[in-house]
Amino acid sequence: MKPTSSRAARRLAKKQGKSAPLTIGDLADRVAKARVKSIPDGAQTRAKRILQAYLQSAQNYGMPIQDVVREIASGQAAWRLGHAVRDEMLKTPPDAVRKAACKQGCAFCCILSGGEGGVITEFEATQLHTALIPFKGDPDGREWHPEACAALDPETRGCRAYEARPMICRSFLSLDAAACEANAAGGTEQGAGLLGSHLDYLAIHALCRQALKGISQVHTYSMAAVTSGAIDGLDALTNTRQKPSALEIACKDGSHAAGG
Template sequence: MPATPRATRRAARAGPPRDAASLRAALVAARAPGSPAEVTERARAGLLAWLDASTAQPFETLVRALATGAVATQIGRAMLAQTPEPPGLACAAGCAFCCILPGADGATITGAEARALHAALAPQSGPGGTDWHPEACPALDPDTRMCRAYDARPMICRSYVSRDAAACAAIAEGRPMPGPATHPAQITYLTAHALARAALAGVAPTPTYALKTVAARAGASLAEALKTARHAPKSLDAERRRLVRGMGPAR
């Protein structure tokens, strides 16, 4: 049975969550400043639905699923799956302009995504995307311009869409153009991770990682790749705010 507002406030004041009930109260009370209210509540609803269906799991298992971003990723992917694909997309195999990632970071991903990406790339060898373009994702095959870890690609790779490949090429060269956009599932999943972080304060860290660094360090151990790619705590909020400024459908 859902907690009453009074019980939720009482549990939120009681300190870090210690069981499924107090974890639920912490998620209800969690805030994600910077994300629009409708996005925050959609993300929160996804977290609470997952928790209500998972209360038979040990508390430590619940915490790990939230802290690694496995739940946030599940929420984002479900939203993508339930949303019809926008008509007229120009996205096609081998286009790969969206795989040109300027800057050292590339993109923000969760721990669950970082582990999956590393596992997919670790057994592979040979040149990476930088053999095609100096700022391309290391997970890209430079000859086919196809992702070498497609099934393990993070949410940002799944949610970026465009109706104009020429606009994508221009953006890859640093020239802003209309056309490409990020699916609302992206900001929803990052907001879900931010809410999980707030709820787990004092219980477990909920880091994010740099996609490009994880892919580039696939030949190293997982522990070393994660250590190198781990973000500063403020990076998640900065990425959410960046996405909010650019929110809008593909045009």
């Protein structure tokens, strides 16, 4: 008698001393069961729905399972899905976007106090590093301010890796440039924050980590270390990997900012 479901097939294979091959359906089951304590239920449910839609699309197009795992583990899936959520939101821009005071050369948000500069994925780290390779050894943002992002041009304060900038850079905005300048000096002024879509992006990546436990590792990296490493001639992922808790903290902070 043939097994009537994929679950039954896995049970039969286990009974026969074999390991059933991983399927996209298996990953979908893992996502459904995943739980990230630092993300509110509503945001977590939404992120699961988005990730499940990605997996269903991958299955419909016959995407090889190893490619799906690679995209999820590297953060490329979170990047694509986070962009989709952000683009949809920007079709009807909220007041925070329409009234943003951000402009090229302001750059106070690019002073990376605390040393990490934000959580980025392996995909983002690689993209960012590649964009900065041509500037290896050149003067960088640290000549303007010792804690500034090395991707900055020290003269114009413009980002030299603008097209490859990570999601955190694309999500940050401010209603008051003066508040950003004050906060860069250690202040606590109001007016700056992250788009709500950034929590979706973080939640998706955190769920990917949970879903791939025992299959593939899902790391995050320090944006400050990646940018400075590129200018200093280091490999993209050398000594830039963060502790697992960095993503959890980012999710918690993102939830708090979103009012969760």
